[in-house]
Amino acid sequence: MSEWSLAGGRWPGIAIHAWSLEEADPVLSERLGWLNADEVARADAFTRDEPRRHFILARGGLRRLLAERLGISPVEVAFAYGPSGKPCLAGDDPPHFNLAHTGELAVVAIADRPVGIDAEVIRPRKSASDLAARWFHPDEQRRIDSAGDPLAEFYRTWVMKEAALKLVGVGVGESLPKLLTPDDPAGGVATGLPPNELGIAACCVEPLAIGPNYAAALAFTEETR
Template sequence: MALLHLTFAPCPLDRLLKPGADEAHVWQVDLEAACDNWLSPLEQERAATMRHAEKQRHFIAARSALRLILSRYVEIAPEKLPLATAAQGKPFLDVPDAPQFNLTHARGKALIAVAPVAVGIDLEFARSVRNLDRLVENYFAPEEAKILTALPDDQRAQAFLAAWTRKEACLKATGEGIAGGLHRYRVTLRADEEAQLLSIDGNEAAAREWTLHAFAAFGDGQAAICAASPSLLVKGFAL
């Protein structure tokens, strides 16, 4: 797969961060590393409803990391950041001129994207996919299904997950979530192609308003970032 090469460097802590107009920052976070709990009372309540201890621990770590990272972009303490939630569930910072952001977590790891424009990020780890053919049929466009089902068995799951991350990053950027319809966002699927959003509801001009990149994270993790900008420079940081 033609991927964006991204390295995750330590970030300077002595100044307020501000991504450039067509720049996105991607933060890599280990959710098993010790961290302070910066959750709001509402987030604490949500955490308390989680019965699965690991899920709860990772939710607290991800939200705390998110708050800590965002506090480096606005001059507000992590625990005081006004995080709100849009209609379809996308969290946003309810502050004038605040940067936009998105979060993805899997297997104790998280990626957090911060940009001046709408941004979405998704991460999936290599694994076998149950009912792959049914998922492809239900969620992908017929032309895409044709490409994926023609692949040898040993390549299909990997290609499916790569495609899924690309589409989900787009749907998370717009805030629609999966319910918005993965089939509506056509993306490149072949191993030798760079990640690209090809069309939205068949409209190629609309797709050119967005940039999609795919990159590797945490070893065998496949990740994708999508942002509302015709070009996008991505910088990686480690917390």
């Protein structure tokens, strides 16, 4: 698996790994063999080959990394789901994780605390301003309108918002406009989180550099749980 780690030691207790979803058939077959029946059914639900391959390689890569962390085989990794449907590991005091995949890349955060991660391929969008007006906080809309590169700022903001919502296990919806991400390019604190099972109203968010033409962000709590 073509894999790399990001900024080791930058976030104590949090490891971030990214890998390519463009792999040969033997690798695909191996990863498919690691999946459980539910994951295989989800893979088979795709009508196009590329999304199916990417799902298998993303989920298989996640299993391999978690297996290494737990000292077991990828097949033995057992998933559970929280009250809001957020995936987690079964068992006593397991590490937290969150996975995202987009385009030809997958990225995962494995941590000693709740985490959320999101990634998007940066594509031209004529409707970026309209989307921001509908889904973003007014302060974020002003930030995008005044940015030197409005498209890049749109995606930077979008992935931070998604990562924060994935951290608390809440889907994208009416909560998006109330969630305010930091304007500092290095990240900061996102406020206005919707009610969630963690019982938090704010979290840390930081942009990630995972490759050209990609936007990504990490969200995490300051304390372990």
